[in-house]
Amino acid sequence: MLVTVTMNPSVDISYPLATLRIDEVNRVQKVTKTAGGKGLNVARVAAAMDFPVSTTGIIGGTIGDYIMHQLDNQEIAHDFHQIGQESRNCIAILHEGKQTEILEAGPTISELEADSFLTHFQSLLAEQPVSVLTISGSLPQGLTAETYKEIIRLANQGNIPVVLDTSGPTLVEILEDHTLKIAAIKPNKDELAAIEGGAGDDLVSLLAKERYANVEWVIVTLGSAGAFAKHHDRYYQVRIPKITVVNPVGSGDATVAGIAMAISKGLSDEDLLKTAMTTGMLNTMEATTGHVNKDNFETYFSQVTVSDN
Numbered sequence: 001m002l003v004t005v006t007m008n009p010s011v012d013i014s015y016p017l018a019t020l021r022i023d024e025v026n027r028v029q030k031v032t033k034t035a036g037g038k039g040l041n042v043a044r045v046a047a048a049m050d051f052p053v054s055t056t057g058i059i060g061g062t063i064g065d066y067i068m069h070q071l072d073n074q075e076i077a078h079d080f081h082q083i084g085q086e087s088r089n090c091i092a093i094l095h096e097g098k099q100t101e102i103l104e105a106g107p108t109i110s111e112l113e114a115d116s117f118l119t120h121f122q123s124l125l126a127e128q129p130v131s132v133l134t135i136s137g138s139l140p141q142g143l144t145a146e147t148y149k150e151i152i153r154l155a156n157q158g159n160i161p162v163v164l165d166t167s168g169p170t171l172v173e174i175l176e177d178h179t180l181k182i183a184a185i186k187p188n189k190d191e192l193a194a195i196e197g198g199a200g201d202d203l204v205s206l207l208a209k210e211r212y213a214n215v216e217w218v219i220v221t222l223g224s225a226g227a228f229a230k231h232h233d234r235y236y237q238v239r240i241p242k243i244t245v246v247n248p249v250g251s252g253d254a255t256v257a258g259i260a261m262a263i264s265k266g267l268s269d270e271d272l273l274k275t276a277m278t279t280g281m282l283n284t285m286e287a288t289t290g291h292v293n294k295d296n297f298e299t300y301f302s303q304v305t306v307s308d309n
């Protein structure tokens with residue numbers, strides 16, 4: 001079973017408006033409210049691929065209840081640590097071809113709440129056979145990279161491979177701790193450039209750095225250009241077919257789901273990369289974020305090519 005971690009989930013509210021009137025009342029007819037968070041997208045994609053999955057993290061209040069209710073409706077198992085504070089809303093106003101976002105920071109997690117979550121997480125790992133873990137997104141206020149490190153340590157103790165999808169200083173701090181074992185990271189090119197101070201075309205030299213020494217797989221996703229990957233000391237260029245993109249939001253999360261499923265199944269390097277690209281592509285072909293149509297999997301899987309670099 002895959003377990004996905006989202007430490008700061010949200011209810012994502014979308015307000016489509018013909019025109020956004022500043023300093024006036026704006027009335028919205030067609031509101032959508034969906035349980036949001038990168039780890040929830042990973043879980044939804046895995047579930048759509050019929051892969052056993054459960055999702056965890058920290059959640060609270062009526063917004064937390066709403067998120068869990070939606071997951072129940074989508075038949076996605078969840079086992080969150082619940083706190084007294086409210087989880088957050090994230091609002092996207094879609095107007096005049098633009099997207100204006102208002103993102104709540106969410107709860108500030110106390111040391112006690114962080115410790116209780118880790119205890120909860122530890123028993124969750126003990127209760128069921130977990131074959132792979134994904135950790136996605138940024139941390140809520142009050143938590144530092146140490147919480148992610150502790151989650152990774154607990155997974156390492158149980159020999160559970162960890163796919164880590166976070167960015168910036170949190171990612172750098174985790175990579176610097178070579179006592180941690182990480183099965184895969186999946187930066188996109190911008191995220192790689194942010195931690196490396198730029199990412200030119202020579203990805204081999206970049207990924208050969210000591211910083212990535214404790215990571216088995218580094219999969220740099222390149223949107224429509226596919227991916228460039230490093231597995232131990234092997235490098236791969238991954239090319240994907242041209243497809244009609246409906247909504248690319250969440251394709252990185254869908255890629256993470258593909259990586260996790262492939263690791264759990266023990267697939268070959270080539271098939272792992274092809275699976276990851278295919279779940280990413282399938283997500284871009286659907287209007288709903290974090291959704292894939294399993295029936296299309298083989299068609300696109302067979303069109304991905306992997307070559308040694």
Ligand code: ADP
Pocket residue numbers: 187188189221222223224225226227240243245248249250251252253255276277278280281284
């Ligand atoms: P992120 O969403 O994390 O920024 P990417 O944009 O690199 O990640 O997308 C992840 C994967 O999703 C890509 O490697 C690819 O398989 C697929 N994908 C994303 N955008 C496109 C696109 N425009 N056309 C085809 N596939 C895409």
